[in-house]
Amino acid sequence: MNLPWFRRSGIFYIPTSIFGWSIFATGLVYAVYVFMDIDSRSHSVSDTLINFVFDLLIITAVYSLIAFLTCRKFKN
Amino acid sequence: MEMQKFEEKLIQMTKPDVPHLKHEDMLANAITKAKDKSIVSWWWLSIPLYIVAALSMKTIFMPRTTLLSNLHELTSNERYASVIFFFVLPILLIIINVKSLRNIYFLSGNPQMITFLKGTWYHILILILSALILIIYSL
Numbered sequence: 001m002n003l004p005w006f007r008r009s010g011i012f013y014i015p016t017s018i019f020g021w022s023i024f025a026t027g028l029v030y031a032v033y034v035f036m037d038i039d040s041r042s043h044s045v046s047d048t049l050i051n052f053v054f055d056l057l058i059i060t061a062v063y064s065l066i067a068f069l070t071c072r073k074f075k076n
Numbered sequence: 077m078e079m080q081k082f083e084e085k086l087i088q089m090t091k092p093d094v095p096h097l098k099h100e101d102m103l104a105n106a107i108t109k110a111k112d113k114s115i116v117s118w119w120w121l122s123i124p125l126y127i128v129a130a131l132s133m134k135t136i137f138m139p140r141t142t143l144l145s146n147l148h149e150l151t152s153n154e155r156y157a158s159v160i161f162f163f164v165l166p167i168l169l170i171i172i173n174v175k176s177l178r179n180i181y182f183l184s185g186n187p188q189m190i191t192f193l194k195g196t197w198y199h200i201l202i203l204i205l206s207a208l209i210l211i212i213y214s215l
Contacts, residue, residue, distance in 0.1 A: 011115050050130060057126055061119040068116045 006067040013067030020070070027063045031056055103183040110176035110199065117169050117202050124161045124209045144215055151213075162213035166206035173199045173206075 005020035006013040015021040034055045035048075042048040131146040151158045177199050181192060193200065 008112060008115065011118065054123070054126060054130075057119070057123050061116075061123060064116050064119040068112055071112070 003070055004072055005070040008067075008071060013064055013071060020067070023063065023066055027059050031059050034059070099183070103180070106176070106179045106183050107195075110180055110196070113172055113176055114198050114202060117173060118198075120165055121169060121202060121205060121209075124165060125205065127161065128209070128212065143212070147212065158213075162209055166209045166213075169206045170203055173202050 002017070005015065005017045005023070007016050008014075015024045035052050038051045038055070039048045042051065127150070128143070128147075131143055131150065134146050135141050135143050151162075177196055180196060181187070184192065
C-alpha cells in the first residue's frame with residue numbers, strides 16, 4: 001500500500017490512488033444511503049436537509065481525517 | 077616544507093557551501109503540516125458550529141426558547157454526542173493548533189507579531205471558535 005492516497009487541493013482532499021478512490025466511493029455511497037434513510041423518515045425538504053447536512057459533515061470530517069493521515073509519504 | 081603546504085591548503089579552504097538550509101526545510105514542513113491540520117480541524121469544528129447555528133435558528137423561530145435552553149435539551153437527549161462535540165473535540169483542536177502555532181513560532185525564530193498573526197490567522201480563529209464552543213457548553 002503505497003502512500004500518498006490523497007492530495008490536498010484547498011480545503012478538499014482528492015484521491016490519487018485506488019485506495020483513496022475506494023475510500024471516497026465508500027463515503028459517497030454511505031452519504032447517499034444516509035440521505036435516503038433520512039428522507040424516508042422526514043416530513044419536509046428542510047427537515048431532510050437539516051438532518052442530512054449534519055451527517056454529511058461527520059462523513060466529510062472522518063474522510064478528511066483519513067485523507068490527512070494518508071496524504072504524505074512518511075520519511076524514515 | 078610540509079607546514080607551508082598545510083598553510084596553503086588552509087588558505088585555499090573556504091567555508092563549506094550549504095545552498096539549502098535544513099532549518100528552512102523544517103519550517104516549510106511545519107507550515108505545510110499546520111495548514112493540513114488546520115483544514116482537518118475546520119471540518120471537525122464545522123460539526124459543533126453547525127449544531128450551534130441550527131439551535132440559534134430554532135431559537136429564532138420558536139418563541140420563549142433560548143440558545144442555552146435548546147442546548148441543554150440537546151445535552152440531555154444526546155449525552156455522549158454532546159460531550160464529544162462540545163467538550164472533547166474543542167479541547168483536542170485547541171491542543172493540536174496551539175502545538176502547531178508553537179512549532180511555527182519557534183522555527184521562525186521570534187518573528188514579528190503582525191507577520192506571525194498574518195500567517196497563522198486561521199489557527200487563531202480555530203482557537204477562538206473552539207473556546208467559544210467550550211464557553212457555550214459550560215454555561
